[in-house]
Amino acid sequence: MDSIAIGAGILGTGGGGNPYIGQLRARQAIRQWGPVTVLAPEELPDDARVVCVGGIGAPTVGIEKVRDLQSYHALRAIEDFTGEKATALISNEIGGSNSVEPLIPAAMAGLPVVDADGMGRAFPEFQMKTFFVYGVPCCPMAIADEKGNSVVIRETISPVWAERLARSLTVQMGCVACYAVAPMTAEQVRRTAVPNTLSLARRLGDAVKDARTIGHDPLDAILDTCPGRILFSGKVTDLQRRTTAGFARGTLTIEGLDDYSGEQMFIEFQNENLIAKRNGETVCTVPDLICSVATDVGEPVTTELMRYGLRVTIFGFPAPALWATPEGLAVAGPRAFGYDTDYIPLMSPLPPGEG
Amino acid sequence: MDSIAIGAGILGTGGGGNPYIGQLRARQAIRQWGPVTVLAPEELPDDARVVCVGGIGAPTVGIEKVRDLQSYHALRAIEDFTGEKATALISNEIGGSNSVEPLIPAAMAGLPVVDADGMGRAFPEFQMKTFFVYGVPCCPMAIADEKGNSVVIRETISPVWAERLARSLTVQMGCVACYAVAPMTAEQVRRTAVPNTLSLARRLGDAVKDARTIGHDPLDAILDTCPGRILFSGKVTDLQRRTTAGFARGTLTIEGLDDYSGEQMFIEFQNENLIAKRNGETVCTVPDLICSVATDVGEPVTTELMRYGLRVTIFGFPAPALWATPEGLAVAGPRAFGYDTDYIPLMSPLPPGEG
Numbered sequence: 001m002d003s004i005a006i007g008a009g010i011l012g013t014g015g016g017g018n019p020y021i022g023q024l025r026a027r028q029a030i031r032q033w034g035p036v037t038v039l040a041p042e043e044l045p046d047d048a049r050v051v052c053v054g055g056i057g058a059p060t061v062g063i064e065k066v067r068d069l070q071s072y073h074a075l076r077a078i079e080d081f082t083g084e085k086a087t088a089l090i091s092n093e094i095g096g097s098n099s100v101e102p103l104i105p106a107a108m109a110g111l112p113v114v115d116a117d118g119m120g121r122a123f124p125e126f127q128m129k130t131f132f133v134y135g136v137p138c139c140p141m142a143i144a145d146e147k148g149n150s151v152v153i154r155e156t157i158s159p160v161w162a163e164r165l166a167r168s169l170t171v172q173m174g175c176v177a178c179y180a181v182a183p184m185t186a187e188q189v190r191r192t193a194v195p196n197t198l199s200l201a202r203r204l205g206d207a208v209k210d211a212r213t214i215g216h217d218p219l220d221a222i223l224d225t226c227p228g229r230i231l232f233s234g235k236v237t238d239l240q241r242r243t244t245a246g247f248a249r250g251t252l253t254i255e256g257l258d259d260y261s262g263e264q265m266f267i268e269f270q271n272e273n274l275i276a277k278r279n280g281e282t283v284c285t286v287p288d289l290i291c292s293v294a295t296d297v298g299e300p301v302t303t304e305l306m307r308y309g310l311r312v313t314i315f316g317f318p319a320p321a322l323w324a325t326p327e328g329l330a331v332a333g334p335r336a337f338g339y340d341t342d343y344i345p346l347m348s349p350l351p352p353g354e355g
Numbered sequence: 356m357d358s359i360a361i362g363a364g365i366l367g368t369g370g371g372g373n374p375y376i377g378q379l380r381a382r383q384a385i386r387q388w389g390p391v392t393v394l395a396p397e398e399l400p401d402d403a404r405v406v407c408v409g410g411i412g413a414p415t416v417g418i419e420k421v422r423d424l425q426s427y428h429a430l431r432a433i434e435d436f437t438g439e440k441a442t443a444l445i446s447n448e449i450g451g452s453n454s455v456e457p458l459i460p461a462a463m464a465g466l467p468v469v470d471a472d473g474m475g476r477a478f479p480e481f482q483m484k485t486f487f488v489y490g491v492p493c494c495p496m497a498i499a500d501e502k503g504n505s506v507v508i509r510e511t512i513s514p515v516w517a518e519r520l521a522r523s524l525t526v527q528m529g530c531v532a533c534y535a536v537a538p539m540t541a542e543q544v545r546r547t548a549v550p551n552t553l554s555l556a557r558r559l560g561d562a563v564k565d566a567r568t569i570g571h572d573p574l575d576a577i578l579d580t581c582p583g584r585i586l587f588s589g590k591v592t593d594l595q596r597r598t599t600a601g602f603a604r605g606t607l608t609i610e611g612l613d614d615y616s617g618e619q620m621f622i623e624f625q626n627e628n629l630i631a632k633r634n635g636e637t638v639c640t641v642p643d644l645i646c647s648v649a650t651d652v653g654e655p656v657t658t659e660l661m662r663y664g665l666r667v668t669i670f671g672f673p674a675p676a677l678w679a680t681p682e683g684l685a686v687a688g689p690r691a692f693g694y695d696t697d698y699i700p701l702m703s704p705l706p707p708g709e710g
Contacts, residue, residue: 147512149512152436152506
């Protein structure tokens, strides 16, 4: 579990909710209600009904107002609404605490979790899932808070409208809520999910921990496990971060150290890191992954924990292949976030199944 | 229909949506789909399933972005969710366009409308209904916009939370939406609705029109039909009005004319008029009705049409008896709107059945 927390923290590109808190909550759920089986997508029975569950809100709030059983309540609400019982759960994103969020309702309800997710990373907005890009309906979806309020977004004219309505509810609910989407079929999961991401997160975390144990550089271990490149390394010298409209938004400035001495990196984020500029030049954009890691120990530094003075190394990883398509880029490319720049792939996309 | 528009405009205390637009929409619906039967509460069959439908939003927006069939979509959404068909509809409030909003889905669905409502006036917030004060659940309720988005607020910890969530959805939906609440029984309607208000609005409008025709003072005709008192008469000399957080909020200053020369009235509103001060002294507060009427013709002046220079007479009418109780005042008394003042009844409450 602590390996998954490290790996999902890295793949979360800053967002997805605090992975340490997510890990503690998932551990407690498993201790209380029993272990959870993880199934590969191909192991799903053909008649499976797979519900995607996740947290929604600002990670800056999530570390102060820890989630409770909202995702279980959201699961029950969508089951009630659709009249269908879930037979498996799936992560909405393999970032931060959201990577393990389904383990909590899965432990409570005795359901397996699929080794896959709807992003292969983390993204800030609800509609930014490969499921919806490739034709799975985003509604009905249920959203619940810790107080006992629950809402079903029944029908929207587009996935972006589901995000708008869910976000405004989340703000009212105190910026920390959970949702569950109407069940998908096994075929839909196999065709539209980014596969094997929970195991990738675990392998990534294992590699970092092993490197620390045997005295190797954890940064090398990360690159050995998940092909990508180091974009920058330095010290955080400025951080503008505000919690607004249900997101943690801001900018991060890093002054180069060692090989990068005299250089500067500038990153804009909306829960997740969206665009990285090195000496004024764009070097990496969504949907490619821009990941901050503590330079000394290889521990992910998520948006809500970023602070002045930290020594960080910025990795770039290529987006999962499902994002590097015209349909994918329309939903999660730089222009979808308002940047007037085209997506220039960091490296050629990874084959499906490698994250 | 034009009589109801005048009467509901007066009883709406400034809010409830523009009565002229509401009247045009209801006329068109009846022309297109046929006439609507109006039933007294005691005429409802005991097994009736009565759905409350209404508009939600800011009346300042509602006059520019005219509602379409949102209340019909909300009705169908709540029927789908509950699995129960409505057998009659009821107004949420006898103010402005909301007094006739149920006529539109009623004409479309061939359902009768009950001669009663949930306020006996208009109030700005969803939870401020006699239904909910006296134990009818406020959820589930469905909310729909003109674009095709629909949401069901399934369960909330209090009626105020239903308002919070519905209001935030309304803001996203463009400040103009409609809702439908899960069906009530005939017993619930008879016990918790303010009865005979649609017919009261019609009588009030008829009296104003008749007075104009025969050259009598329409202001006298209003008082003869609906016992109350004139609080002030003068010219609007200042109006602060802003559309914010899904409401039209502001203040109105009136300089006295004739009998009120040298005096001043100050009214605060949130869609509806909430508190009236004459020369600095509070003379009328919610839940009593503070109603603005054009002095010359007795036509109601609603919040969205109020403007500098208008000659208006301000009426006070006592709140329906269901509001003048500790439970009622907790929901819609001056303290519920943040005023540090107790409710001092304008006159002794009317007996039920007289509005």
